[in-house]
Amino acid sequence: MERAVVLKGITKRFPGIVANDGIDLEVKKGEIHAIVGENGAGKSTLMKILAGIYQPDEGEIYIFGKRERITSPGRAIELKIGMVHQHFMLVDRFTVLENIILGAEKRAGITIDEKNSRKMIEELLSLYNFSLDLDARVEEISVGQAQRVEILKVLYRGADILVLDEPTAVLAPQEVKELFVNLRRLKEEGKTIIFISHKLDEVLEIADRITVLRRGRVVGTVMPSEVTKEELARMMVGKPVFMKLEKASVPTGEVLLSVKDLVVKESTGKTVVNGVSFEIRGGEIYGIAGIEGNGQKELAEAILGLRQISSGQVTICGRNAGNLSVREIRDLGVAFIPEDRHRQGLILPMKVWENMVLGFHRKKEFLKGRSLNLKAIRKFAEKKSEEFLVMLSSIEQSIEGLSGGNQQKVILGRELSREPEVIIASQPTRGLDVGAAEFVHKELLKKREEGKAILLISADLEEVLSLSDRVGVIYNGRITAEFKPEEVTLEDIGVYMLGGEVKAGEGA
């Protein structure tokens, strides 16, 4: 069989770390090849090399048998390699069509030849069985659709080799299914697909072959039929991972967080949270399941005081938090793990140790007189980096240089080490590898056992169901259903998440 991509001895170094260390990889034409590995194993780096974003320090690349140097993203496109990044790169205000042709416009004289472009895209849509409204604005479409736009962008540029970096991290189960249908269809048409994921079930379901990376090296390439999830996890981490969570039964305490008839509006007047109510007691995890963009971000931000509350009430540890500042709310003992770590969780150009105390830099233990006690801060950062297993070369490193998962661990270290009473965790394990995710889950369960109240917002249903004591499904700013996890199946919740109703008799 023809080989679409062959990598030989690819090495890529960053300050203080070897991200890729002599990687050999073969991807056959027309296969779906999954790449898995721990956070910081070098997956994204390898893919960026393939997409011309980084240049390898050593090694050779062969595309369809020919030795190539992929010197730029433009060169990658010439070689028919297209990458879909984990973070979407779309222009919100543009329509789907405009986004697809952006940067690769067909011209008619000095104007853009929209008619021809539209025809081409419509042909692609019908060839691959994609459904998309080309005239919808990107800001109005769902995450799953946005992903399809990203894939179409790549196809429109003529890609034969598609690289997808964690495409399923933000999708609901139904959307993942649709994506997989799309991917299989692409494969039938002879496209080659390389995709990265931390969700091993998915990988086992869709991939033809799986390559495991660990610390910048290839551990092995396996067929999904030959391995179990546990074996795969062990290959990644290098030691056994137990994927069963021990959830102790914990007596519940006082109500620590209560939200009553909460309404939050955008500055445009659009209602984004529409009368949400729930109570969380100490020792309880309340899960909110839902597809991104249904008000969960705004709900979390309103509780934290980042957003104005239009009506309703938020009570934290018995105090009305309605008109407290973020600082005051945090001082009540609220920890926040934001879903968008780059925008809300971290200050990217700053160093690891600076990020480790962001927001707590005025705490007594970090001050000496009126100045910062840099020694104490550094020591704290060292300790937390170790405790939370952050992979880094030094705490003096800028946080930008850490892999996605390790950046998340810095946030967790910072937020969870402050003895919070209430924890708002938005997508706390997004982008984390199995080991790290397990670690976070254990931390959250530990906090639960310590009698803290936890609001867990996640698009990862399995996570919500396995951790929560109660689950609310959010759709369109409302909690449309509430369950105990043992009362429902994944499928039922999935239907609610998409705004449907489970007919009596069909559920449970």
Place this chain on the structure above:
Amino acid sequence: MKKRYYIVMLRILAPVLAIVLSALISSAVILAIGKSPLQVFYTIFKFSLSRLDSIAIILYNATPLIFSGLAVSIGFRMGLFNIGVEGQYLIGAFFAALAGFAIKGLPVFVHLPLVILCGALGGMLWSFIPIYLKVKRGVHEVISTIMLNYISYSLIHYLIADVFLDRSQKLVEGLGGILTRTPKLPPSALMPKLHVFLGLFGIQLPRHVYLNWFFPLGLLMAYLIYYLLMHTPFGFEIRSVGQNPEAARTAGIKPERVYMAGFLLSGAVAGLVGLSDLLSYFGYMDLDFPRNYGFDGIAVALIGQNNPLGIVLSAILFGFLKRGAEGIQTQLNVPMDTIVILQAVMIMSIVVITKVMNDYIKRLERKESVICSSQNSSLPA
């Protein structure tokens, strides 16, 4: 390892190289006016650096620019553009002058600090307007500070030429009218020169040199601001808000509050910009009071990369250029306009070249640490 020395060398050489290259570029301008570049540069260096008093004048020239570069840099660190240092220092200077001539009979150790404080207060007051408008009303600070610069020009003119005009002046013989200036400040409000102090070390400066205690004060200010930024919680907040206001807000820092306090601080420092001239050279404020320090401060902050030490050095560079310009003007008879062009060309090329050099150094450093790390990583992990 060899490479590491190379990097350190480059670091030191970068600004020098930038200056040399920019000299080459300015040579084109010099050639265009029919002079010999070699002669011009020879004159600049000889005139500026061959005598002690000339060096003192360079430092004197640098003094206001240290303050204004620092003021601008505080804004930059928060992600704000304080284009209004220009207006803030004029208002600050006027406040200082007012406190100087309106109060009489105070001993120098009370009066002088009071005058300086009033200068800072004036600058702060003038910076309050734009930052209040920004924080409360969302008015972009660039627009409001530019407008306030114009207002300050006219306001100062009005105050000097009308309200506080010194009408008690004796008519200068042969001149029809009195000078348009404020009353003179009493000696108790003036800043002593450095002459006596330097005399202790055997350095004798002639009387026409006005280097005064504001220069060491500027150095102290640079250190204080460095300390504030890197070692205090407030400085940490300034940097956080400057890099990512949304993450700072999520962490419980109120960007608006930081903007407010930081901008007032910037204004207070700006208020000191004109005092070296006011309190040691003029002794009163008139319509010819020096302008443009605020704008020069933007260039100083850029070349100094918002780093206090860098700002001090780039302010001295500016002082040197100014002194050199005086040299070629008087000794080579080059018209003033050409010198202004020459200065602008030099500044522009220095800005560009330092940027390019620094990027190059950064890239080298990256490679360097990679070499070290690959040595480490050969150990089993």
